[in-house]
Amino acid sequence: MAISASSSAQRARQALADRLAELCRDAGLTGADLAGRCGWSRSKSSRIMNARTAPSAEDIRVWCEVCGVQDQTEDLIASLRTAEGMWVEWRRMERPGLKRAQESRLPLYQRTRRFRSYSSWLVPGMIQTPSYTEAALRAIQRRRGLADDVSEAVAARRERQRLLYEGEESVLRSGVGGAEVMAEQLDHLKAVGSLPQVSLGVVPMAPDRDRWPAEGFWIFDVAQVNVELISGYLTITQPREVAAYAQAFAELAELAVHGASARALIDKARDSLG
Template identity: 55%
Template sequence: MPSSPSSSAQAARQAVAARLRELRLDAGLTGHDLAVRCGWHKAKTSRIENARTPPSDADIRAWCTACGAEDQIADLIAASRTAESMYVEWRRRQRTGLRRLQESYVPLYERTTRFRVYSPDIVPGFVQTPAYATALLSAITEFRGIPNDVAEAVRARMTRSRILHDGKRRFAFLVEESALRYRIGDAEIMSEQLDYLRSTASLPNVSLGIIPFTASRRMWPLEACYIFDDRLVQVELLTAEVTVSTPTEVATYVKAFTELHRLAVYGQQARALITSAINTLD
């Protein structure tokens, strides 16, 4: 089985922790010595060096100053911030509601020319109808217990999805057949959503693949992931969003997407699966 998609984030944290430990050892300081110079408990030094507690910018400044390594401050702060942005819990990103989260993706979307999206269980956000998005975001809001700004979040999602129609970008969507069958909202909402999904497949810059239940699997279902060009992957877990930027890991997701692509059906066969899902709603 593959390693956790959060492994790269943990590795980045451990790299920062290891570098801080090296600075302490190079300065000839014990953990207790460093704690005294920084004005904190020695247990904090241990937690930071073992990557159990991520250091704040102030912690890094104090650490480097105590070790006489002020020239390392900027690089270590940058590395630490990068590590912490790789694995971000939804409770942090959604604490004020969902509108700001929707808007936060716009700069990344505008920089991207090729999107590859895999979803095992829901219709991807780019091709959601307002009613479907409302039902989905309402469920998320209730589950998370966060401020209800669903109407504003849906408008933000619809606005950012307009790039699907500007003709400047390419989109490849892969969805498991289960995404067509799971009911988000009532039958009317699902029927409208599936009909819209079927129509978007005709756009010249869109490729829509459906992986049937009957496909002979050479690649197991994955967590939902978004590949932006060949440089960045965002993976959606229940508790967090993981951002993968290490070239080897990005390449692994691209390889997995290629394998899933081979399992999917397209064109008339894909539309037939969507039509079948619509017909079962009654």
């Protein structure tokens, strides 16, 4: 498993390997000692500690037991899961088409009971109107030279539009799809914000805020965070990192306005469309 300096996933695997090697040393064991106690070949423990072979979840459980650090097992397994699926380039995810990319995420949304979303650049997908979604996905399809299955992708995204959200005032003025599309989207935001199962907050633009905007992120219960970056799709499952995003969400939610104040910002943005 060669290490690439440009690969976030490889760096995550290397970090896990380094941590396992550290636990071995802290327990006063050599790689050969650990292999013997685990019932492995010496080459297996060496490959794991040098990040040439990824451990399995069971390997990590045995490793922690032998090193006497069973309390770290779940965090290390979460790190393994993160390394396995933390980074997917858009070209890989979207190779079968935008529809498949949308459908692949549906099971995660279906099993989530508390969904939190923060976005500073686009209205979150779960509360987009069909025309807004089409404009956004059409831009992606053209920019990345993908097959044209935008209509099917729009239908797939509509399947997961529910639960609760947060956003930045700048989202209200993003201009996606033009004035007509934005007007329809802003009207839809007001309607969705009145639903009892939805908490819609808008972080007002202000010159003196002490919490900067963050990259858009989506929190699924307490199990997973997804972050969409320019080059790919990041999945985070490490409990401490998930907690950090939950804390960031809480801080941004404190800055947000809700109810009548949020609707007033939406109306102001709509009026600016003429």
